[in-house]
Amino acid sequence: MQASRARLEREVVCPFCALLCDDLEVAVEGERLAVRDKGCARAREAFARPLPEDRRPRLRGEPVPLEAAAGRAAELLGSAGLPLFAGLEADLAGLRAVVALAERTGGVVDPMTGEGARAQLRAVQRSGWVAGTLAEARNRPDLVLLVGDGWRAAAPRLFERVLAPAARLDERPRRLLQLGGAPPREPEIEHLPCPEAALAEQVALLRALLRDRPVAAPESLRALADAIRTASYRLLLWATESLPAPAVLVHHLAALSRELNARGRAVALPLASSPGPVTARQLLLWQTGVPDPVGFADGAPEQDPVRWAGERLSAEKAADLLVWIDASGFRPPPVVSVPAVLLIRAGIDPPFVPEVLIPIATPGLDHPGDLYRTDTVVALRARGLRRTALPSAAEVLAAIAGALPDPAR
Amino acid sequence: MIRLTGGRIFDPLNGIDGAVRDLWIADGRIVPEPPPGTPAETIDVSGCAVMPGGIDLHSHIGGGKVAIARLLMAEEHRARRESRGPGRRAGTGEVTPSSFLTGYRYARLGYTAAFEPAMPPANARAAHHEMADIPLVDRGAYVLLGNDDFFLRLLAEGAGAEAIADYVGWTLRATGALAVKIVNPGGIAAFKYGQRRLDLDERAAPYGVTPRAVLLALSDALERLAVPHPIHVHGCNLGVPGNAASTLATIRAMEGRRIHLTHLQFHAYGSEGPRRFSSAAPAIAELVNACPNVSLDVGQVMFGQTVTASADTMAQFRNAAHAHPRRWVGMDIECEAGCGVVPFRYRDKSFVNALQWAIGLELFLLVEDPWRIALTTDHPNGAAFTRYPELVRLLMDKDFRDAAFARLPRAARALSILPSIRREYSLFEIAILTRAGPARLLGLERELGHLGPGARADVAVYRDDPDRERMFARAHLLFKGGRLVVRDGEVLEPEPRGAVHLVRPEFDPAIETRIRAFFESYRDQRLSSFVLGEDELAEAGEVVVHPCRGAPPLPRAREEATAP
Ligand code: SF4
Ligand SMILES: [Zn+2]
Ligand SMILES: [Zn+2]
Numbered sequence: 001m002q003a004s005r006a007r008l009e010r011e012v013v014c015p016f017c018a019l020l021c022d023d024l025e026v027a028v029e030g031e032r033l034a035v036r037d038k039g040c041a042r043a044r045e046a047f048a049r050p051l052p053e054d055r056r057p058r059l060r061g062e063p064v065p066l067e068a069a070a071g072r073a074a075e076l077l078g079s080a081g082l083p084l085f086a087g088l089e090a091d092l093a094g095l096r097a098v099v100a101l102a103e104r105t106g107g108v109v110d111p112m113t114g115e116g117a118r119a120q121l122r123a124v125q126r127s128g129w130v131a132g133t134l135a136e137a138r139n140r141p142d143l144v145l146l147v148g149d150g151w152r153a154a155a156p157r158l159f160e161r162v163l164a165p166a167a168r169l170d171e172r173p174r175r176l177l178q179l180g181g182a183p184p185r186e187p188e189i190e191h192l193p194c195p196e197a198a199l200a201e202q203v204a205l206l207r208a209l210l211r212d213r214p215v216a217a218p219e220s221l222r223a224l225a226d227a228i229r230t231a232s233y234r235l236l237l238w239a240t241e242s243l244p245a246p247a248v249l250v251h252h253l254a255a256l257s258r259e260l261n262a263r264g265r266a267v268a269l270p271l272a273s274s275p276g277p278v279t280a281r282q283l284l285l286w287q288t289g290v291p292d293p294v295g296f297a298d299g300a301p302e303q304d305p306v307r308w309a310g311e312r313l314s315a316e317k318a319a320d321l322l323v324w325i326d327a328s329g330f331r332p333p334p335v336v337s338v339p340a341v342l343l344i345r346a347g348i349d350p351p352f353v354p355e356v357l358i359p360i361a362t363p364g365l366d367h368p369g370d371l372y373r374t375d376t377v378v379a380l381r382a383r384g385l386r387r388t389a390l391p392s393a394a395e396v397l398a399a400i401a402g403a404l405p406d407p408a409r
Numbered sequence: 410m411i412r413l414t415g416g417r418i419f420d421p422l423n424g425i426d427g428a429v430r431d432l433w434i435a436d437g438r439i440v441p442e443p444p445p446g447t448p449a450e451t452i453d454v455s456g457c458a459v460m461p462g463g464i465d466l467h468s469h470i471g472g473g474k475v476a477i478a479r480l481l482m483a484e485e486h487r488a489r490r491e492s493r494g495p496g497r498r499a500g501t502g503e504v505t506p507s508s509f510l511t512g513y514r515y516a517r518l519g520y521t522a523a524f525e526p527a528m529p530p531a532n533a534r535a536a537h538h539e540m541a542d543i544p545l546v547d548r549g550a551y552v553l554l555g556n557d558d559f560f561l562r563l564l565a566e567g568a569g570a571e572a573i574a575d576y577v578g579w580t581l582r583a584t585g586a587l588a589v590k591i592v593n594p595g596g597i598a599a600f601k602y603g604q605r606r607l608d609l610d611e612r613a614a615p616y617g618v619t620p621r622a623v624l625l626a627l628s629d630a631l632e633r634l635a636v637p638h639p640i641h642v643h644g645c646n647l648g649v650p651g652n653a654a655s656t657l658a659t660i661r662a663m664e665g666r667r668i669h670l671t672h673l674q675f676h677a678y679g680s681e682g683p684r685r686f687s688s689a690a691p692a693i694a695e696l697v698n699a700c701p702n703v704s705l706d707v708g709q710v711m712f713g714q715t716v717t718a719s720a721d722t723m724a725q726f727r728n729a730a731h732a733h734p735r736r737w738v739g740m741d742i743e744c745e746a747g748c749g750v751v752p753f754r755y756r757d758k759s760f761v762n763a764l765q766w767a768i769g770l771e772l773f774l775l776v777e778d779p780w781r782i783a784l785t786t787d788h789p790n791g792a793a794f795t796r797y798p799e800l801v802r803l804l805m806d807k808d809f810r811d812a813a814f815a816r817l818p819r820a821a822r823a824l825s826i827l828p829s830i831r832r833e834y835s836l837f838e839i840a841i842l843t844r845a846g847p848a849r850l851l852g853l854e855r856e857l858g859h860l861g862p863g864a865r866a867d868v869a870v871y872r873d874d875p876d877r878e879r880m881f882a883r884a885h886l887l888f889k890g891g892r893l894v895v896r897d898g899e900v901l902e903p904e905p906r907g908a909v910h911l912v913r914p915e916f917d918p919a920i921e922t923r924i925r926a927f928f929e930s931y932r933d934q935r936l937s938s939f940v941l942g943e944d945e946l947a948e949a950g951e952v953v954v955h956p957c958r959g960a961p962p963l964p965r966a967r968e969e970a971t972a973p
Contacts, residue, residue, distance in 0.1 A: 100498075129738060135933065233601070288507050
């Protein structure tokens with residue numbers, strides 16, 4: 001093998017969480033990638049994962065050419081009663097192909113990111129909220145309330161980029177408070193201890209205090225309510241997928257984000273863990289008019305968080321085929337007893353031997369791809385750093401669509 | 410080659426008013442009549458009106474706020490679901506239809522272009538993604554400026570007209586936009602600091618600039634850049650009783666500069682009468698008639714359930730109290746803009762809503778020059794665009810209009826002069842309001858909005874019908890780029906993707922150094938990931954770059970129009 005010289009790529013977009021940092025410096029040497037500057041630990045690990053020698057698709061563990069794997073996947077899709085398209089860790093092009101395929105095969109589209117994401121959607125759909133984007137969250141607030149400590153895992157560089165940035169447009173001093181979770185290591189963050197099981201109740205109580213309801217509340221919570229009341233621009237921030245009792249919590253947090261605007265300003269910023277499901281939700285909203293989970297069982301899209309919940313469909317085997325897409329390699333597919341077609345980042349071993357396994361490329365590393373940030377407003381194009389022979393999710397799904405028995409457009 | 414024969418042609422940009430002529434189409438364009446004997450497929454359209462494809466110059470069809478609107482309108486997306494058909498994609502929704510349905514429904518009406526009027530720069534990539542999935546119509550977007558911290562700082566520190574123009578030019582290019590929209594000048598930024606009202610000469614937090622200064626600075630910048638469409642303005646105090654005073658002051662503030670006032674109906678309210686809410690349409694129309702530098706679209710209200718989606722957080726925060734159903738979303742966006750989404754039901758039994766309806770129609774009928782007024786409902790804010798046929802009938806048919814007026818509450822009727830207005834729009838004038846006028850106002854007339862040789866063959870054919878609502882509800886035939894895509898209101902060829910229209914003005918790129926520093930320090934984004942690449946836009950189909958040669962003149966309707 002010829003030794004190739006490393007080249008340094010600057011301003012690289014990182015696809016490994018929904019913050020989508022775009023300032024990474026990555027050394028590229030052949031197929032090897034190494035984050036040299038700016039990336040968090042998660043990014044360093046994810047960029048550096050080596051690609052395996054053997055990148056061939058597999059049928060029940062046996063290597064086959066891509067056409068054979070796509071053909072078998074098409075066969076399975078053609079005969080499935082209710083295929084479930086899940087995971088959805090892909091770029092916009094891949095996700096467009098997913099929605100088209102689900103529509104054509106009468107399937108269900110659900111990222112399966114859990115109850116938190118669904119609860120949040122429900123709260124917004126029922127009564128709305130006031131939200132903000134990352135740059136607003138970075139610049140405006142003079143008070144930030146972090147609910148739980150899930151933010152750290154969901155968005156590793158949140159502290160540096162949003163909570164305590166080097167520069168802000170608004171120079172009013174800022175208070176950072178974290179309710180519950182493990183004590184933060186940053187001295188700038190004041191910790192208000194609260195057991196996880198009591199978090200929902202405390203937030204409900206806090207809201208009651210802020211609405212001047214006569215409730216019995218501990219002094220610490222009253223002090224928090226006072227701080228929130230007197231601040232001018234409050235940011236409520238949480239990590240959607242790791243909230244305990246998300247239905248109650250998100251209901252109250254969304255309501256707080258509205259009510260606090262009666263005096264002064266307040267915005268909410270929930271953090272999704274990964275950009276694929278954020279991108280998928282936006283895409284579904286424009287292409288189908290409804291957010292996930294979406295079922296096409298009768299041909300027309302339908303949102304139903306109970307009926308089309310991927311967890312339930314796979315547990316009850318109501319879905320008879322799982323198509324799992326994960327181009328970034330962070331979420332293992334659920335172990336199911338129905339046939340599965342896995343499109344996952346090359347080099348990741350699935351937890352079971354599926355009917356069809358197709359290793360795919362990662363957007364931003366192996367090819368350009370569009371991804372949406374956690375605030376849903378900003379989409380970035382991750383540009384791709386190296387050449388591999390790996391197909392993208394979009395390419396594989398196009399091959400599958402092309403092999404479907406009914407060649408309808 | 411296709412020959413459309415026997416139809417009455419309504420082509421205002423070429424001065425043709427209902428003359429029976431043949432129309433020739435080849436290679437996607439209108440062509441001159443070929444030499445005799447040239448083989449052509451002849452389509453007989455006798456008894457039909459033939460017009461350029463419709464152009465909607467203000468319709469919220471792409472971007473984050475539409476997504477939020479759909480979220481809040483879950484009921485209608487459950488109630489109206491459409492399956493895929495031959496080559497047709499599925500979708501849902503009534504007033505916020507999903508993207509594929511949006512394209513099919515526009516096509517059904519004989520429309521072939523629609524423009525998203527409020528794209529925050531930060532949301533540009535997303536808006537273009539979404540609009541690329543609207544089939545059958547050409548598209549484009551107006552980028553939102555005037556509430557972004559970078560611009561407000563330039564203005565506050567007196568950076569000068571040149572720097573501001575460079576920044577505006579840079580933004581137009583970076584976001585693939587056709588024009589610049591301003592919403593509540595300075596007011597969205599001020600709302601972020603708790604300010605709840607802002608009039609033309611009040612100071613806006615946090616920089617202390619006035620809406621007047623913001624407006625003039627952006628208007629001058631566009632003139633310097635010679636962008637065809639002048640500043641597209643959603644002014645101060647949207648929806649507030651008595652806001653006509655701000656609107657009149659805004660027109661005067663322009664001192665002859667070109668301005669497009671959008672959804673003017675929402676800005677034409679007086680504060681007279683027993684309920685301190687009245688029509689100021691006559692006063693506004695009078696000033697508009699006297700000011701040839703002013704163009705407008707109406708933003709007509711039609712009764713029924715809809716959802717209002719606007720960048721104007723200040724106004725939408727006020728409107729949230731009237732949400733129906735009771736839910737609303739507000740958003741502060743990326744040191745640039747905001748958005749507020751409030752579902753709303755316009756009721757014909759409501760005094761206020763009835764008067765809003767009448768005010769819109771008064772504007773339509775009192776503004777004399779059809780070249781300066783475009784037909785819109787500010788989709789979906791006043792109503793969905795699918796209500797256009799009914800609106801056209803209201804403009805063309807006085808009896809129909811009077812009957813509708815008679816159903817309004819007495820208190821509203823007492824405050825409107827609508828029944829005294831005899832005007833009925835002609836087909837020629839409707840063709841101006843919905844095609845030729847918007848094409849000229851946007852600077853697209855080289856390509857769109859007419860049927861002369863060289864134009865894109867976007868051609869709508871309607872069966873003549875004295876019931877104008879029925880006539881315009883379903884195009885008999887629609888050609889998109891020379892391909893027959895609709896027959897009798899049914900979409901035949903759902904695939905073709907329209908082009909995206911934009912401008913790429915010249916500016917001094919030195920401004921980028923300052924923009925970069927701002928983005929990196931405050932927005933924590935690199936320009937390399939922000940700027941929409943030319944190749945990115947091209948991936949989604951044809952890109953039509955319109956030359957920047959200044960705003961086209963606005964002639965009154967041509968006298969030389971040929972009689973039928
Ligand atoms: S915080 Fe997220 S986007 Fe930023 S470098 Fe880490 S994983 Fe990548
Ligand atoms: Zn507006
Ligand atoms: Zn509008």
